[in-house]
Amino acid sequence: MTDSQNYKQRKKEIIITGFGGQGIILAGIILGKAAAIGEHMESTLVQSYGPESRGGSCNAQVVISDEIIHYPYVNQPDILVCMSQSGYDKLIKQMKQRGTLIIDKDLVRPSPGLKDDLFSIPATRMAEELGRVMIANIVMLGFFTAVTDVISMNSIQKAIVESVPKGTEELNSNAFKKGHDYGLATLKGRQKKATGQAGAIS
Amino acid sequence: MNDFKIILFLCNWGPHTAFQTLQDNGSEIPTEVSMMIPCTGRISKSLLFKAFEMGADGVLLLGCKPGTCRYGSGTATARENTEDTREIIGLLGLGKERLRHVTFLPDESDLLLKFLNDFCNQIRSLGPSPMALIRMPESEIVSRESLAEIVSYHDAFACQDCGKCASACPLALIGKPFSPRELVNSIIAGDMDSLSVNKDIWSCLTCGLCYDRCPSAVNFPEFIRDIRHVIRKNGGNAHEAHGGFFQSLMRTMTSPGLKTERWNWLPQDVAVDSKSKILFFGGCSPYFDIFFRNHLGVETLNILMDSLRLLNFFDIKPALLQDERCCGHDLLWSGDKDNFLKLASMNVESIHNLGIEEVITACPECYRTLAHDYPKHGIKLNFKVTHIYELLEREISKGAIDFKKINKKITFQDSCRLNWLEAPADLPRKLIRRLKPSSFREMQNNGKSAICCGNCAWTGCDAFSKALQVKRLRQAHATESDLLVTACPKCQIHLRCAMEDPFLGKELNMEMIDLTGIIAKTIYWE
Ligand code: SF4
Ligand code: SF4
Ligand code: SF4
Numbered sequence: 001m002t003d004s005q006n007y008k009q010r011k012k013e014i015i016i017t018g019f020g021g022q023g024i025i026l027a028g029i030i031l032g033k034a035a036a037i038g039e040h041m042e043s044t045l046v047q048s049y050g051p052e053s054r055g056g057s058c059n060a061q062v063v064i065s066d067e068i069i070h071y072p073y074v075n076q077p078d079i080l081v082c083m084s085q086s087g088y089d090k091l092i093k094q095m096k097q098r099g100t101l102i103i104d105k106d107l108v109r110p111s112p113g114l115k116d117d118l119f120s121i122p123a124t125r126m127a128e129e130l131g132r133v134m135i136a137n138i139v140m141l142g143f144f145t146a147v148t149d150v151i152s153m154n155s156i157q158k159a160i161v162e163s164v165p166k167g168t169e170e171l172n173s174n175a176f177k178k179g180h181d182y183g184l185a186t187l188k189g190r191q192k193k194a195t196g197q198a199g200a201i202s
Numbered sequence: 203m204n205d206f207k208i209i210l211f212l213c214n215w216g217p218h219t220a221f222q223t224l225q226d227n228g229s230e231i232p233t234e235v236s237m238m239i240p241c242t243g244r245i246s247k248s249l250l251f252k253a254f255e256m257g258a259d260g261v262l263l264l265g266c267k268p269g270t271c272r273y274g275s276g277t278a279t280a281r282e283n284t285e286d287t288r289e290i291i292g293l294l295g296l297g298k299e300r301l302r303h304v305t306f307l308p309d310e311s312d313l314l315l316k317f318l319n320d321f322c323n324q325i326r327s328l329g330p331s332p333m334a335l336i337r338m339p340e341s342e343i344v345s346r347e348s349l350a351e352i353v354s355y356h357d358a359f360a361c362q363d364c365g366k367c368a369s370a371c372p373l374a375l376i377g378k379p380f381s382p383r384e385l386v387n388s389i390i391a392g393d394m395d396s397l398s399v400n401k402d403i404w405s406c407l408t409c410g411l412c413y414d415r416c417p418s419a420v421n422f423p424e425f426i427r428d429i430r431h432v433i434r435k436n437g438g439n440a441h442e443a444h445g446g447f448f449q450s451l452m453r454t455m456t457s458p459g460l461k462t463e464r465w466n467w468l469p470q471d472v473a474v475d476s477k478s479k480i481l482f483f484g485g486c487s488p489y490f491d492i493f494f495r496n497h498l499g500v501e502t503l504n505i506l507m508d509s510l511r512l513l514n515f516f517d518i519k520p521a522l523l524q525d526e527r528c529c530g531h532d533l534l535w536s537g538d539k540d541n542f543l544k545l546a547s548m549n550v551e552s553i554h555n556l557g558i559e560e561v562i563t564a565c566p567e568c569y570r571t572l573a574h575d576y577p578k579h580g581i582k583l584n585f586k587v588t589h590i591y592e593l594l595e596r597e598i599s600k601g602a603i604d605f606k607k608i609n610k611k612i613t614f615q616d617s618c619r620l621n622w623l624e625a626p627a628d629l630p631r632k633l634i635r636r637l638k639p640s641s642f643r644e645m646q647n648n649g650k651s652a653i654c655c656g657n658c659a660w661t662g663c664d665a666f667s668k669a670l671q672v673k674r675l676r677q678a679h680a681t682e683s684d685l686l687v688t689a690c691p692k693c694q695i696h697l698r699c700a701m702e703d704p705f706l707g708k709e710l711n712m713e714m715i716d717l718t719g720i721i722a723k724t725i726y727w728e
Contacts, residue, residue, distance in 0.1 A: 121601065182601035188517065189602045189727030199606075200508070200515040200722040 017087030023137035028060025038155020044072035139179035146183020216266035219308035243276030248445030332459035367412035404662035434537030485565035502691035508722035535659035566619035616652035671700035
């Protein structure tokens with residue numbers, strides 16, 4: 001685990017996008033909370049819903065910085081998390097060059113050129129396997145924490161436990177862990193591939 | 203003449219003539235024991251090994267020159283048997299040099315004398331065999347009381363005589379006049395001398411199918427196991443397969459002085475770390491492969507290699523037990539509990555000395571024995587035992603792993619030793635479902651009703667075992683699969699044996715691979 005100090009002196013603009021009901025906004029709240037309370041940074045959240053707010057696309061715009069934030073809207077995200085195809089289609093063009101793209105593997109089909117340059121996880125499928133589709137957002141947060149270095153594991157886990165409904169803490173912690181493990185495995189896989197050892201028998 | 207015990211097996215024909223010349227001339231012959239035999243080809247691996255088990259420091263097999271064998275194939279057979287046994291005693295840490303097969307013409311008496319002197323000098327310089335004298339279980343007349351104890355410990359009195367066991371038993375179903383129920387009843391009646399008890403007790407595969415069906419939950423396999431111990435103590439014959447080679451091998455591993463070399467085959471690319479707190483326990487595959495290499499050509503060593511590579515794949519570099527001994531499974535299940543207990547405490551002591559926290563194994567028998575039977579026999583473990591399937595399932599489910607497609611239709615042979623333990627029973631199928639074969643089809647009997655591979659603990663192998671295996675392989679073929687995935691090295695050995703049937707061979711033949719092998723071949727980081 002990295003020390004929270006390492007996350008300072010940095011500004012990150014993040015958009016999480018998906019359908020209403022996927023817990024997109026809650027994910028944004030948790031992220032902001034973790035930054036503000038856990039890392040003692042500044043953070044803002046702007047939530048925006050599409051025209052048809054129920055079930056339609058929605059997104060959470062989160063800014064995290066160690067300086068005061070003057071403008072809370074995110075036009076060009078450093079990190080774009082997509083949990084729906086429509087969200088992806090709408091926002092991918094805005095992503096910063098060399099930004100980090102994270103998608104739900106089963107819900108988003110990225111444009112062909114991007115294939116190798118993104119992080120993907122079947123978050124919704126994994127949530128289903130855990131018994132609740134609702135916690136796909138938390139699986140995603142676990143994955144996010146592992147593959148980016150925006151927030152420390154400690155801060156975000158605390159923020160999760162404080163933000164989810166009482167009685168579901170354990171389920172959510174599990175979901176977080178699953179996503180986080182998947183992230184670590186993804187990183188390990190990339191490292192192995194880079195050294196030319198993708199398989200078990202060379 | 204000297205303190206070393208050197209055994210000379212001497213073929214009746216060529217070498218014996220030379221030997222006799224030496225005797226006639228009054229030459230000083232350095233060996234202690236010499237035995238005339240009709241042909242070196244008749245000295246099996248188990249006989250060669252038995253000599254070492256009984257304390258020989260060196261063993262010589264002297265036969266006729268190639269082409270002069272009176273029976274044609276004797277010389278070649280002797281050469282193979284000696285080579286295999288040499289390799290095995292090499293792995294065992296005894297030193298290959300202690301066993302030689304050499305051929306002589308009848309008139310080569312001078313050469314023979316020189317050879318005998320050289321060999322004896324070599325043995326003297328090697329020193330006495332590190333093999334301790336192995337005690338066979340001391341025979342004692344077992345009283346009716348201790349039998350009754352076993353009966354009541356396993357609650358065999360609860361048998362309702364319903365016969366469900368007999369109707370489930372694969373041996374009975376294949377037509378063997380064999381009934382677990384009758385066996386239980388004869389034992390309860392104390393009729394230990396009856397033929398059925400004395401013979402049938404060694405036939406049971408201890409596969410556990412009957413236990414699953416028994417309404418009174420009589421744990422028949424463990425009951426049989428304990429009764430076998432009693433019968434063995436009373437001097438009964440264990441009907442050992444292969445002349446008792448494997449029982450001898452495993453018993454000799456109780457010698458404290460042995461420095462085994464069982465990992466000497468390890469390929470360079472496999473990473474291990476002697477300081478790791480995780481230990482990989484290999485099992486006896488290296489010995490099996492040598493023993494069967496000329497006959498069945500099994501390659502169970504691949505299971506160890508693939509398991510180690512899979513651990514490396516997940517960045518685990520395990521420690522290995524340099525003086526690993528047999529886990530004792532086969533001794534425990536063939537009536538030699540005393541030597542089982544010795545092996546168990548020696549292994550556990552070595553593992554504790556390394557400060558190991560977790561032992562991983564790919565062998566179902568090792569797994570069951572370490573995790574379950576050691577503690578049950580009062581041997582405390584300060585480490586956790588994990589079957590490699592548990593570890594694989596845990597790591598793979600973390601994600602970012604995928605499997606290459608394999609152009610094979612697969613079916614699966616259950617391992618009886620995993621099937622009857624709660625935790626790992628479902629794991630093989632979970633793992634198989636992750637693979638990408640052309641198809642996966644179950645055999646008619648699968649899971650809890652699976653038919654076993656036809657032998658357990660190298661006892662009681664007979665024509666009915668073969669019939670059982672044939673039935674099983676026909677079930678495998680009936681799935682129209684072309685790859686039989688197994689979960690135990692013994693399944694590979696015993697089923698391969700059935701495929702060697704000279705009349706049915708082609709019809710039964712099927713490619714086999716262990717589950718670890720198919721995973722190792724296809725797994726990759728996404
Ligand atoms: S199934 Fe159980 S109760 Fe029935 S005959 Fe067999 S041992 Fe006895
Ligand atoms: S353990 Fe298997 S072989 Fe033995 S009696 Fe029961 S069903 Fe038959
Ligand atoms: S099935 Fe073959 S290999 Fe197995 S014990 Fe019987 S004879 Fe030996």
